[in-house]
Amino acid sequence: MNNPIRRIAHLDMDAFYASVELLRYPELLGKAVVIGGRSVHQPVMREDGTREFAKLRDYVGRGVITTSTYEARALGVFSAMGMMKAAQLAPEAVLLPVDFDSYRHYSRLFKKAVASIAPLIEDRGIDEIYIDLSEHDEETRALATRIKTAVSEATGLSCSIGVAPNKLLAKICSDLEKPNGLTIIGMDDVSMRIWPLPARKINGIGPKAAEKLTTLGILTVGDLAKADAGLLQDHFGRSYSAWLGNVAQGIDDRPVSTSSEPKSISRETTFERDLHARQDREKLSGIFTSLCARVADDLHRKGYVGRTIGIKLRYADFSTVTRDVTLASSTADAATIRQAAGECLRRVPLEQRLRLLGVRVGALSKPGSMDDMQEEIQGELFLAQPSDDRA
Template identity: 70%
Template structure:
């Protein structure tokens, strides 16, 4: 039975290839090319005497970095976020490689959110490049409101976004991805069989690659097949809690509200691996991803103006068992190096003899800055002494 809140209009706004799009504002000559973001400052473009710029190529990269994001042209070659740059170089050796610039990304994030909030103030911030909006109190036609929001984002930033409008957050997030880039998709509850059910199960946020593979073994490839599956079969393969969730989301049911004013209790980033990796045999790839997650957590702290004191990790093994470990620091921080070293200490306290399918980093005990933070050097000395 489908969810019934047909008058509820929840929008999910997702900026299109956000980091890469910000870079293309700076380097417009790269439009239409395969561009990968994720390198360090050593790969900064060089201005030539004739006024042109020379760029690093992905084939020239050597190190343990990971892809932060990529343009749609690079994605067409198989290069996606959280992939190791060395692996990406094998897929797209001629792609342009640019360093990350989180200061610029945060600037444009603030610009687009301010523009949107002037039209739709009931906003849930979900990250540097995505938000949920509660539009049920809007008096104009919802398509007009959504287009007005898209136009405001372009006017404020020069960047495009994709918006999905649906009766709940689950469906809105799916819809925002259906017509990327620069898409606008509006869905009613009655549209679920025709527009949502034909999609692959991996389109549901929360069904990762391993779960999708396990469903495929059961002959479940589409959301419709999941919706029609015998609940007993799902429970036997996924357990009581996760199978119940699978049945609900396949029917388009999601009762979460747009959280406009809640204070976060924790900030976390995690990644479900494309394939199961072994901590020793795949050490370089896992280490690069681990560092990347810590950097993203630190960036979230800075963007949301928080410090955190308790750093934690989450590991999920190939057999779906999960372990967590935490470490409380002497002082709160938002520094990526400090978070990475604390997370590394946690990592030393977990078994690493089995293959991993998920890696996560979180920080809790959040507080607002109340004084001068330790410098990077001071924080490095702190952890060196431990």
């Protein structure tokens, strides 16, 4: 029996957070709206029944943009941009506070709607999923359209879908006709539809790699596909250059992973002002301990233990470092997490001021599972080793 032709869809909700807010405030449709910042005032109802909204020009303090409507994006305001810079570009944009409870509610709704039609889903976050459509007999465009309709009926929101032979191409395609788009390609379409795109459109080519490619005269995916393999290896190393060569040809063998098990649990916080490791030691220590306690609480609440403890630091210049350590056995104990995270912290430079601190626990398992018991046995064996060769 022949294996079915792979049909992988990537579904991305259109400007998700902003779109949820527009359901709540329909009078903002068609306007530049920004969501994010700290301590943003809720809209106020006037006596005439209309609402008064905060404006970006009036925002004071630290913070970044969480998301923006397409009208705000047209003015140059995008997610992760600093609030002060965004205010210069779009001072009259409406500013709304973040409401993650509402976004999670609509996330559950759209995923449930998709699962009722195509249950083989890989959850990639609050607003995007991969869907394996390979086993469905229905024609691709009709099936994808049915999924889009189901999402719209369940949430009142639009989504964009890309369908391709693999996850790499599907993700690229879902962004080609936003908003409310539907793009379907096969491997024969790669040279026509994918090669003209900027190389940075490939998920996995970050800003630094894109900048290095540009210095080599490699601007598009097509340029990358035709680049000399030796040149790429000289500048990017054997592993990454081999990956670049494959993805430029549209090759990606990754399966759609339908497991809902989380890979890690983390907590992080961005400070109101940059903190210094020595001058603000007491404050940083309290924040650090609180993050470890909150991660431990999350582990207990979700029923996990973890073996890899890590930290994340973002400096005042926005550069970021991470460190982690693997324990002999898994844990969900706050004190143990704090001690291991502290070891990681001692391995990073602390001369610069800090703007963000995070703690992560990975290599998760369920207490009493085979993985957990195996780790416990290995830990006991490790601890039981004699300190020298004496009998």
